[in-house]
Amino acid sequence: METTVACKRLEEMRDDLDRSISILQGERPGPVASAGYPQDSADAGSTLSEADRTEAILVSARGQRDEVLAALARLADNSYGLCVDCGNQIPEGRLDARPEAARCVGCQAKHARRRR
Numbered sequence: 001m002e003t004t005v006a007c008k009r010l011e012e013m014r015d016d017l018d019r020s021i022s023i024l025q026g027e028r029p030g031p032v033a034s035a036g037y038p039q040d041s042a043d044a045g046s047t048l049s050e051a052d053r054t055e056a057i058l059v060s061a062r063g064q065r066d067e068v069l070a071a072l073a074r075l076a077d078n079s080y081g082l083c084v085d086c087g088n089q090i091p092e093g094r095l096d097a098r099p100e101a102a103r104c105v106g107c108q109a110k111h112a113r114r115r116r
């Protein structure tokens, strides 16, 4: 993939994630708001699980944003498209599906196993 195309796609992804993150942060009840949870336990339970869901989406959106930013940094220093672990070229098809991919499929699998 052309780096200019990759750059454009990554910047669009970053902007989308920025928007989603700020919307989600606006929806998330802060520590002050959580003190005012309704006393009714059923209501409080549903509010909490909703907040948990929002939090989970936020965490994954932030994680993806970090990956996108890291990919943009690799574009800037000309290491984009190279696996950060083994240094091999990441296959075109993989970058096409996931422009923010930092690793080839093999290293990504090993990395995912290590994190577990």
Ligand SMILES: [Zn+2]
Binding pocket: 083, 084, 085, 086, 087, 088, 103, 104, 105, 106, 107, 108
């Ligand atoms: Zn690799």
